[in-house]
Amino acid sequence: MTSTYCAATYRCYDEKADFDKKALSIAVGLTVGSWTDLPEAKKADMERHLGKVISVAVHEPEGPGETAAHRYADIQIAYPDVNFSRDIPALLVTVFGKLSMDGRIKLIDLSFSEPFLSAFNGPKFGLQGVRKLLGVPERPLLMSIFKSVIGHDLPTLREQFYLQALGGVDLIKDDEILFENPLTPLERRVEACMEAAAAAERETGQKLLYAVNLTGPTFSLLDQARKAINAGANALLFNVLAYGFDVLNELSRHPDINVPIMAHPAMAGALYPSTYHGISANVLLGKLMRLAGADLVLFPSPYGSVVMPREENIAIKHALLTEQWADYGFQQEADQAGAAPSRPTLLLRSSFPVPSAGIHPGLVPLILKDFGSDVVVNAGGGIHGHPMGTVAGGQAFRQAIEGCLAGQSLHSYALQHPELQAAIQAWGLKE
């Protein structure tokens, strides 16, 4: 029988640990518990449950300015699929439950076996599905965020929505801190905003997705989503990390949820930024979001105020988009035979990357250089704060995207496009 494994990679900091020993203690401790003191007959039974050390790469502190505190190892461990059920909580508790509390250790990568992956549907729409809904097969999409939502009534929200839509944005998302409230309750908010979307579409001829914030008690989320969808919502925003990846998975795979789900990264900063602890952004906002079925994933851009290093953004993009995503499928027999481990092709749809925060039209060339066309350009202040108003704010972004796609310098493109020109004058241009 072939044993299959999911694998986890950790970065462990320790001034003097024997990292090979530590790797072995993880592989044994988080699976069968003990190994060397097992009777031989028992070992044969337990072999299929035993974790395997795949690799231990020690970084000795030899660089300029490095001290013993910079000594670390990247340790990759394979965990037999037979040990855990095929859901994200089981995988995470197995690979980083107790271990997360064991010194300076960060989970920096995960890879999934084909059998494990086969239990997941991933995004129901995915990047191509979202494009199809909008009728925009190729160009980068444009999304905008309400300027402010708390304390506003329906007419005010509707007006904000209408102006954003008129500017030519493809998606509008609720603020993630807008919960069920008497001023703008879910169903009436959806109705008002979708009405504004229809009114704008009559002007622009353009379709639009409105991601309404799905909130409230976990076991009522399906009902809330159904209400929103019945009221006309054509997308959902969801604060995945405040609920758990498995809740996203439950929602996304449910047949009644027939609209794309946009994952918000709220709370992610509690988990990814530390060097020594937590879960790296490519796993947290990349692989796990896609596995759990997010059709679009927001994350802090490297361009604006709330920043994430560019290489982490690229790693997220890779996790969300790359076809050959599950790049490690450890199989015991193949490994023992010395053959290359099989590399399962990922069957999940890709998720739309949405780098967010601090985006203005003059950053569009950088965004497209980093992400290509398969990206959602997402702006708040960069639209509402436009010197000529919200509508012009959307238009300036669309012009920036058009200019880039036409291969033009935005400096010259802006000469024929006053909205873009004004945006560049206000916020600058990086090409």
Added chain:
Amino acid sequence: MTSTYCAATYRCYDEKADFDKKALSIAVGLTVGSWTDLPEAKKADMERHLGKVISVAVHEPEGPGETAAHRYADIQIAYPDVNFSRDIPALLVTVFGKLSMDGRIKLIDLSFSEPFLSAFNGPKFGLQGVRKLLGVPERPLLMSIFKSVIGHDLPTLREQFYLQALGGVDLIKDDEILFENPLTPLERRVEACMEAAAAAERETGQKLLYAVNLTGPTFSLLDQARKAINAGANALLFNVLAYGFDVLNELSRHPDINVPIMAHPAMAGALYPSTYHGISANVLLGKLMRLAGADLVLFPSPYGSVVMPREENIAIKHALLTEQWADYGFQQEADQAGAAPSRPTLLLRSSFPVPSAGIHPGLVPLILKDFGSDVVVNAGGGIHGHPMGTVAGGQAFRQAIEGCLAGQSLHSYALQHPELQAAIQAWGLKE
């Protein structure tokens, strides 16, 4: 109308920030979005939605060895209850959603208004309820963990269970990495273990709670719990952080869940240990676990291998046990009148603290000194690894507890108790 607020305290590290300005930007940015540019008439409307800066305590790096990197401020912000629904995801997304990604900032405390608290039931049994189920009104409880579970069949598990129970433990918990599996499926595991519990009770005359691991997809957890309870389970173990606090809350408040829930801290190390990021242990494993309804809460002890500093343990204990828990109830009117803010009495039951990892009988005096009698002494290797076997392991712990309660030195108490004596010889004694 009186406005009520929940409050969050953050520790922000920054070498040169104007922390007063930063505090104001949090209070405004995470509530109404903008303030100074609002028309006066609008300000009157929005006042009730506006966050308030409660305090800013700057720590300038003046101590020995401190550099600019040690400069921080503790900032407390009050958030109007009217802005968010009364559930944990809404509170967390409001106070630490976007903000978690904004530089070096850690959520170090939360306090809840009476209206917010009133939406929660907290622990259904709580400390006193667990004592009542066991018929142990006063003494510290003893819990044990299976030695190893993965790859074992029902007879082996049953035998392990029986030996632990014979030693006089009050609670036995599943390993948190034991998921639904063909060797020891949930219902049959419960039946086998509860049968062993009954057999042991006939010997010891002592009741026992078995916390079976509740796992699987989120929307099936209630059904799984019902199955476990129907099969005889009298407690549940739950990996809260792999699912989300709200799932615990949904389970604990559900009428069908008529057994105590034990919260496991798996994944907590991804969140609490960093100085600069995440959520401190007293919030994560203390206040939020109790709010969400955990009857017992495991957390890394300061005594053993997986360590947490002692002061963090004491803060967790305080959060789980203290009656006057909600020590800050900011009320706008009272504050404006200069009166002391009202201090709501917490109506939630307390949760049993279970400091875990690396516990042996010789540590019992320390544990009782730190926690008093309202603690669960929890051991794995300290029971199974006893030189005279698992049964003696449990007995040694019970003897250590009895000796401490009798006010005796365990050195002398052990002279009459060979199991305790052997444990002290094996692992030492700290008094």
